[in-house]
Amino acid sequence: MCNSKWLSRPELEIYARALLDCSSTGYAKQLIDPVLQRLCxxxxxDLHPAIFVDTHATITAYGKAVSPTTAAQCAEDPDRGRVFIQGLFQAIVDQLQQDPNRPVKLxxxxxxxxxxxxxxxxxVFDASQLQVTALDIHPQSLQSFKTLTEYFAVADRISEWVCADATLWHxxxxxxxxxxxxxxMKHLLQQEPQVEIFSHLQQFLSAKGQLIPQQIKLDAWLEWREHDKPQLHYLGPLFxxxxxxxxxxAVGNLSGLSGQWPLPDFEPRPVDLKLTTDIQVYGTHWLRENQSQLTIPRYKSGLMLVPGSVVQFQYQxxxxxxxxxxxxxxWPELVDSDDHSCAGxxxxKRLWQKIQLKRLRKLDQDYSNEWLLDKAVLDLCGVGLExxxxxxxxxHRLSEFAAFLQPYVADPSVRLQINQQLKSLSxxxxxxxxxxxxxxxQLEFWRTQGYLVIPAVLSKEQCQQxxxxxxQYLQADxxxxxxxxxxxxKMQKIMLQLFRDPVLDANRQQPLxxxxxxxxxxxxxxxMTTDRVSFNPPETKSWSFPGPDMHWDVMLKSPVPFGTQGLIYLTDTTEQQxxxxxxxxxxxxxxxxxNSQNKTEFExxxxDWxxxxVKAIAAKAGDLIIWHQALPHGASVNRAAKPRMVQYVNTYPLQ
Known part of the structure; x- marks a missing residue:
């Protein structure tokens, strides 16, 4: 019985020849997807059943023989099929050139x-050119393949159908x-029995015979980031x-499956062990890194390897x-807070160490009691929290963080002042x-209303500057x-990532x-915080106010502690601006x-503000607004004609 949606023999041959000429992943996918769908x-x-548990796989003594469905899904990897088919074609052609008087036995x-x-x-090849022994552990796979060869009238190219475990076939x-x-196989030859299949079946190769793929290269690298760019150091081959x-x-010599690499001497830092797979299908036909699911690198991430030590491996x-x-x-042991070996x-250094250990999930204690000290280091250095x-x-290296801090604390007198302040504050x-x-x-207003407007903490000229x-930062007019x-x-909603400038620094130092x-x-x-500025332009038909809307910046857990927040208007600001x-x-x-909400903090x-x-606070350029951190607060839609500009300022104690 024939279905009009089924693939015809001429269509299969057209597909084969197009795929052999194909050189791109995208075009290969265009060729493969419809053919795969029709063959299924x-x-x-059903290539993708609604509920799929790989229960029809077979676990052999040497790895997992995937189910027929999973095996068919491998065809969705376009370069995997393209490169293998092209490489196999070339291997058959080369064998025919060596002996054109008999079919190639595959x-x-x-x-x-x-x-x-x-x-x-x-x-592409007739029965006089190619004879295939088809072997699979699953009888339903063989029967399906056999059905296709009969339908396409190519069954005469199959010399034998064998249902057997390829690792044990005699x-x-x-x-x-x-x-x-x-x-x-899978990437890095894990889980599936490729190694044992080849080591067992190689005994049946002729003197000039070839394994397809010809070689599967497994290599190891150290990978890390330096100045936010990935760096690689080649360690050596796995096998x-x-x-x-x-x-x-095949003769029991397993020494090729194990080995070791000496590590270079490097500054201690978290590194990744990168393990790559490259596959030479045949001749010039290669699958390179990330070209296929088979060549996706594997990683052992966030390792604090000892410089100069040895990495040992064994394929099991x-x-x-x-x-x-x-x-x-x-793993680094935390230094005392008074250590000043990082940028003086x-x-x-302790702060950097804690972040590295936390990032690698190796921070085994709660150091939240040091949070304000951590924050103070960044603020007093003039860096800012974010x-x-x-x-x-x-x-990832201490020297990198020290180099980052250096421009902020290059002056020895500045470092001395920072260290003295931190010691005194602590x-x-x-x-x-x-x-x-x-x-x-003013104090009574603060006690009852929870906010204050302090006039003219900056002059008109300071606001203009x-x-x-x-x-200039926005490159706007x-x-x-x-x-x-x-x-x-440069913008996060209305917030600008502008923390430092001599003018802004001077504003923070105003005694009042x-x-x-x-x-x-x-x-x-x-x-005193080293905080950023904001720019809230008028809303237009094409630009809507992005927030932040009304919110709290403090954890909503009773009792809410005393704390302040503040900003300086740099422009005259009406309630509508x-x-x-x-x-x-x-x-x-x-x-x-x-206590009455019975809700999560997110809720x-x-x-519904x-x-x-909610009260909008109008004020003049140079006026300081301070509010209790327990007040819900936020910016608002600018319905005026000019932008609202703000510099955020605040203070906090360490204890």
Whole structure:
């Protein structure tokens, strides 16, 4: 019975010749996908059943023989099929040139249900040129392949159908083959029995016979990142599975499956052991790294290998073939906080070590009590929290992090001042006279409303200079509104990743700003943050306000501790100009509110803010707004004609 959707013999031959001429992955996929779909229809195979558990696989003494469905799914790897079929074609042609008077004898071990690597070529070579012994452990696979050869009238190219375990097959009389083809593998030759199949079947090769693939090269590398770029150091080969090694394995010489590599002497850092697979199907036909599912590298990641030590390996055969590796690791021991060997700054090395151990999931204690000290190091060095954390995760070597810090602390007097401040702050040894710059009315407003507007902490000229810095950073023109909306990595919503500039640094050092914070905190041992700026342009038809909307930056867990947040308007800002918003007085009821919610923190952050008494705070350029961290707050939509610009400033104690 014939179905019009089935593939015809002429179509199969056209496909075969097109695939042999194909040189690109994309075109190979265009050729393969429709043919694969129609062949599966012809044998009644559901390539992707709704529920698929690989229960029809067979576990042999030397690895997993995948199920017929899984074997057919391998055909979806386009370069895998293309390169294997092209390589096999060339191998057959070369064998025919050596002896054109007889057919090439091919053993195909592990045919799967489609005979995928051979079926197309059966339309290219006739029975006088090619005779195939088809071998598979699963009878249903052989029957499906046989059905296809009969349908396409190429069954005369098949000399024998053998249902057997290829690792144990002992035919009588003993045959001889010109080519032995088997693609029963995964990357790095794990799980499946390719090694044992080849080492067993190689005895049936003729003197000039070839294994297909000719060789499978397994190599090892050290990989790490330096200046955010991947670096590689070649360690050496694991082994190369080829005819020579298979012959050695067949007589019990397993020495080729194990070895060791000396590691170079390098600065201790987390490294990855990268293990690669390259496959020479035949001649110039190779599958290289990441070209196929078979050549995806394997990694052992985040290793703290001891420089100059030795990595040992051994390929273990058995029901799950794979490599065993043995190596020495040495995790850093945390130095004391007063260690200043990283860029001359105390606590910097300990901070870097903690991040590396945390990143590698080797931090076995809770060091959250050091969080404010960690943050203070980055703020006092003038780095800022976000750029500092990014650098800590990016710099896998201590020398890299030290080089990152160096420009910030190059002046010895700056380092000395930072270290003295950190020591004094840690011990709470700071001047104790509390400034008195706020009036009683302001303090009462703070107590009841939870926020304050402090006029004119910056002059008009300072604000203009600050805005100029922001315009230059954005490469935008205040007179050209179309330039305000350029998409840039410099922005996160309305936040700009601009933390340092001499003008912004000078703003933070205005005495009145610190004095206000010290009076509110009732202490002088405070660290000034190195924070960023924001740029909130008017909303347009093509640009919508991206947030941040109303939110809390503090953990919503009762009791919410005292803490401050703050910003300076750099532009005159009306209530409609994207003004800062908050819910006045909520700090007085937040603990009761949290306890009454019975919700997760995420759920508590998701509010219908239109039902809350949100107040937009208008103020002049140079005015400082400080709010209690318990107040929900956020920016707002700018419905005016000019952007709102802000510099964020805050302080915090270490204890």
């Amino acid at each position: 229809q012809q044998i009644g195979l 053993l195909y071990a592990g045919t799967g249900p489609l005979g995928w690597l051979v079926l197309p070529l059966l339309t 035919p009588e009389p003993r045959p001889t083959f010109d080519l032995i083809l088997s693609e029963t 190369t599975l080829n005819k020579q090694l298979c012959g050695e394995l 055969q058995g029901t799950y073939p794979d490599f065993d590796f043995h190596y020495q690791q040495q 700054v105390v606590h910097a 750029p500092g954390i990014q650098a800590l995760y990016r710099c 011990q709470a040894k700071m001047p104790t006279a509390i400034p008195q710059v706020l009036t009683e009315a 600050s805005c100029k810095v922001i315009w 205040p007179a050209q509104p179309e330039s305000w909306y350029q998409s840039t990595e 700003i610190r004095q206000v914070y010290e009076q509110l905190w009732q202490r002088t041992d405070l660290v 994207g003004a800062f918003c908050c819910v006045p007085g909520f700090h007085l009821q937040i603990d009761h509110w949290i 508590m952050q998701q509010q 239109s039902a809350w008494p």
